[in-house]
Amino acid sequence: MNSIEIKKLSLNFGEVVVLKDLNLTIEKGEFLVLLGASGCGKSTLLNCVAGLLDVTDGQIFINGQNVTWLEPSQRGIGMVFQSYALYPQMTVKGNLSFSLKNAKLSKDEIEKRVQNASEILQIEDLLKRKPAALSGGQRQRVAIGRALVRDVEVFLFDEPLSNLDAKLRTDLRVEIKRLHQKLDNTMIYVTHDQIEAMTLANRIAIMRDGLILQLDNPKTIYNFPVNKYVAEFIGSPGMNFLKGAILPNDKPTFKLDGGWCESPDLSNYMFYEPIKTETQAWLGIRPENVVFGDDAKNMPVKFSLEVEVVEPMGANTLVWSKMGGQEFRFMVDGNTTLSIGERVTVGFDPVHSSVFDLDSEDRL
Amino acid sequence: MPNLSLTQNHEDPRGPKPRKILSRRNIILYGTLIFVAIYYLIPLYVMIVTSLKGMPEIRLGNIFSPPIEVTFEPWVKAWAQACTGLNCDGLxxxxxxxxxxxxxxxxxxxxxxxxxxxxxxxxxxxxxxxxxxxxxxxxxxxxxxxxxxxxxxxxxxxxxxxxxxxxxxxxxxxxxxxxxxxxxxxxxxxxxxxxxxxxxxxxxxxxxxxxxxxxxxxxxxxxxxxxxxxxxxxxxxxxxxxxxxxxxxxxxxxxxxxxxxxxxxxxxxxxxxxxxxxxxxxxxxxxxxxxxxxxxxxxxxx
Missing domain, CATH: 1.10.3720.10 (MetI-like)
Incomplete structure (x- = not known):
């Protein structure tokens, strides 16, 4: 059953078109992440689902009910904000019970639900404190608790971890995932952090300029990005892009701009359609898919490079170099010692690469 | 020696920089402020001392001198007895x-x-x-x-x-x-x-x-x-x-x-x-x- 259905949603702010003819269906219990750079319309979309913004056109259904004209509180949603948005003059308990009091629930019921939510989030000891006396992580927990007590079908998260420091962010990320596994609610999660998206989502919707570019599970988005923008956005460190042309011989090969000793054979790359004419293109390969040293010898594509910069990251080391004048990075094991200026052999399998048209930047 | 200039000085600069209390800057700054404050407060002072004097004392004309004999009668009169037109029940x-x-x-x-x-x-x-x-x-x-x-x-x-x-x-x-x-x-x-x-x-x-x-x-x-x-x-x-x-x-x-x-x-x-x-x-x-x-x-x- 579908939990949320967005049909032909449009939203304009005056002349500015923020969302255009957007369709999106989210299944019950699904964790959907809206991912995109700032200004792509992801938060706007979330606010539309929450009912905090009036839509220009289109419909929103939650649990089969058309909620397009309903108030936020009537939609059966709970929302968690980036800045926590806790009521500073109320205690944690006051914050948690505010919505329940507004809904005129009985005292016993309020007590029960607050107790239940605070147990799940382990904030029982904090109930009497004011938000000012809480740490960032505790505040965000209370903010999640405020959505939790409402006992709603759908959770909306608007960049909930962006205000936290890196360590806390990873901790709370896991907690949100646990929470989802426990409650099995539908969750929509807005973020610009691709790692959050990859780790949390059942499906990721990558947005740009109010459009969803790709909507798929994290694995597919990582391995088969539909265009260069998605490929750039997902993955850290980012994908390498080599500019060149696809030559349609009996085996398709890639000719690098600026020369390459041999033209790599792309015959095991899955093109959408066979290449019939010479096509200008980007060859994208992730740094982590490039192998180095002895392993490279068995790769269909191999070449030698000069090491320019080495960035040790602990488990791995990122190596920067140039290939025919174009930037090329690859990942090696953290224990490898490389010196600047050293020539090394690297290689990759085109099956792990992505080829994009030079002009449209769409996957070929 | 790289820090020759420092070692030559017997008292190396350390901690807060010492400042003279009676520097020119302070004299001008506080002098001006005190003068302006007095200038501004004189009317209030005159009002307070005058309100505490009896009429004979006021007639002496020393408006800056403090009251010789403090009296609260003018305050009582102003509050309860002063006349405006026909009403004489004060302020x-x-x-x-x-x-x-x-x-x-x-x-x-x-x-x-x-x-x-x-x-x-x-x-x-x-x-x-x-x-x-x-x-x-x-x-x-x-x-x-x-x-x-x-x-x-x-x-x-x-x-x-x-x-x-x-x-x-x-x-x-x-x-x-x-x-x-x-x-x-x-x-x-x-x-x-x-x-x-x-x-x-x-x-x-x-x-x-x-x-x-x-x-x-x-x-x-x-x-x-x-x-x-x-x-x-x-x-x-x-x-x-x-x-x-x-x-x-x-x-x-x-x-x-x-x-x-x-x-x-x-x-x-x-x-x-x-x-x-x-x-x-x-x-x-x-x-x-x-x-x-x-x-x-x-x-x-x-």
Whole structure:
């Protein structure tokens, strides 16, 4: 059953078109992440689902009910904000019970639900404190608790971890995932952090300029990005892009701009359609898919490079170099010692690469 | 040796840099400030000492000398016996009139203006900007233009010369600046808080009373200070829109001080003036910081 259905949603702010003819269906219990750079319309979309913004056109259904004209509180949603948005003059308990009091629930019921939510989030000891006396992580927990007590079908998260420091962010990320596994609610999660998206989502919707570019599970988005923008956005460190042309011989090969000793054979790359004419293109390969040293010898594509910069990251080391004048990075094991200026052999399998048209930047 | 210059000096610079107390800079700075403060406080000093002297002592003409014999009689007279026209019950009547004018005016004007500001800041309804512009425009129209039309308006409402009429006038004239004050303050409250309250099912009034108002106590304090001092000190509206029985303290003070009959009782006049100024003075002392903040919030931020 579908939990949320967005049909032909449009939203304009005056002349500015923020969302255009957007369709999106989210299944019950699904964790959907809206991912995109700032200004792509992801938060706007979330606010539309929450009912905090009036839509220009289109419909929103939650649990089969058309909620397009309903108030936020009537939609059966709970929302968690980036800045926590806790009521500073109320205690944690006051914050948690505010919505329940507004809904005129009985005292016993309020007590029960607050107790239940605070147990799940382990904030029982904090109930009497004011938000000012809480740490960032505790505040965000209370903010999640405020959505939790409402006992709603759908959770909306608007960049909930962006205000936290890196360590806390990873901790709370896991907690949100646990929470989802426990409650099995539908969750929509807005973020610009691709790692959050990859780790949390059942499906990721990558947005740009109010459009969803790709909507798929994290694995597919990582391995088969539909265009260069998605490929750039997902993955850290980012994908390498080599500019060149696809030559349609009996085996398709890639000719690098600026020369390459041999033209790599792309015959095991899955093109959408066979290449019939010479096509200008980007060859994208992730740094982590490039192998180095002895392993490279068995790769269909191999070449030698000069090491320019080495960035040790602990488990791995990122190596920067140039290939025919174009930037090329690859990942090696953290224990490898490389010196600047050293020539090394690297290689990759085109099956792990992505080829994009030079002009449209769409996957070929 | 890389730090040769340092080792040559026997006392290496360390910790805070020593400063001379009687430097030229300090003398000029504090000298100027003290001079200006004295210059500014002399009138107040003269008023206080004069109000504590008897008339014979005043006639000696030493206005700066402290009283030889301290007497509180002028204060008592100013409060309870000074005459304006036929009434000789002192300033007390004016004081209670002012209380009766100030309290409801402050309350009503702040209640309306804060709701205005809240609606304008948080509920972006159609035409909100137009309403706001009109309201702010009101702040720039000279009072004199509106005096006579308002006299007619109050007369037709049957409120001319009555206290409720004056309360309406104060509420109207307080509206632009107070609305601006509240709107500017409410826009600084994070929007997400407002959104969270809507998701939590609070309505227009629920959000106002349970979320916005408890968070805005400082600005309410500022508005109270502004309004209490402004309305208490008002003379123009008091003299125009009321009759002698309802005159506020300021108008009555003027009538006592400016009466042309009999002997000029300087000590009583000074005492009466100080009495009238006591309320705003107390407010300034209690809420000095808030008052400055109010001026800054209302005037500078657009």
């Amino acid at each position: 007390s009547r004016g004081f209670w009139n002012s209380v009766k004018i100030t309290i409801p005016s402050v309350f009503v004007s702040i209640a309306i203006a804060s709701i205005n500001g809240y609606a304008l800041a948080n509920w972006r309804f159609k035409g909100a900007n137009l309403f706001f512009t009109i309201l702010i425009f009101g702040a720039f129209i000279p009072y004199q233009i509106m005096i006579y039309p308002l006299v007619i308006l109050l007369r037709d409402l049957g409120l001319y010369t009555k206290l409720p009429g004056l309360i309406i006038i104060h509420t109207i004239f307080g509206m632009p600046i107070l609305t601006l004050l509240f709107r500017n303050y409410f826009t600084t409250i994070p929007e997400e808080l407002f959104k969270a309250a809507r998701v939590d099912g609070a309505g227009f009034w629920g959000i106002y009373f349970r979320v916005m108002m408890p968070m805005s106590l400082p600005i309410f304090a500022v508005a109270i200070v502004l309004q209490v001092t402004g309305i208490w000190n008002d003379f123009l509206f008091g003299v125009i829109y009321t009759k002698p029985a309802n005159y506020p303290m300021t108008v009555q003070l003027n009538n006592i001080v400016n009466s042309v009959q009999g002997v000029k009782e300087y000590n009583v006049n000074m005492a009466a003036t100080l009495l009238t100024g006591l309320v705003p003075l107390a407010i300034y002392f209690i809420s000095g910081k808030l008052f400055v903040r109010g001026i800054a919030a209302g005037a500078v931020k657009g």
